[in-house]
Amino acid sequence: MAEKCTCDPxxxxxxxxxxxxxxxxxANQAAVKLDQEGVGKLFCLAGLGGHVQSIVESTKVAKRIVxxxxxxxxxxxATVEHAGFPVTDYVMVTxxxxxxxxxxxxxxEEIERVVKAVKESLGY
Numbered sequence: 001m002a003e004k005c006t007c008d009p010x011x012x013x014x015x016x017x018x019x020x021x022x023x024x025x026x027a028n029q030a031a032v033k034l035d036q037e038g039v040g041k042l043f044c045l046a047g048l049g050g051h052v053q054s055i056v057e058s059t060k061v062a063k064r065i066v067x068x069x070x071x072x073x074x075x076x077x078a079t080v081e082h083a084g085f086p087v088t089d090y091v092m093v094t095x096x097x098x099x100x101x102x103x104x105x106x107x108x109e110e111i112e113r114v115v116k117a118v119k120e121s122l123g124y
């Protein structure tokens with residue numbers, strides 16, 4: 001039997017890429033930091049893409065849906081839109097000057113750059 005998602009809905013939901021590159025993982029780390037700071041709630045992109053009912057239902061109450069993609073492939077944005085939800089705030093890591101590669105190394109400054117871009121989009 002499938003378990004129910006334990007995430008409570010929130011007005012601001014954050015769906016990050018968590019792809020197989022530095023920028024995908026950087027997007028995810030920035031989303032974790034934004035959640036820890038109380039800016040929004042990190043939510044499960046895979047669950048939304050998999051149409052997990054409890055995650056879909058929780059997403060329906062969001063007033064803002066933030067998507068953080070790592071690169072121009074834009075998997076996270078496509079997943080949210082495919083699930084039928086509008087993306088209200090969008091940040092792409094590579095547009096912030098971070099080059100994509102497969103070494104899974106990033107700096108605190110790069111995380112802060114993404115966090116700042118999301119906060120600016122939300123009017124913080």
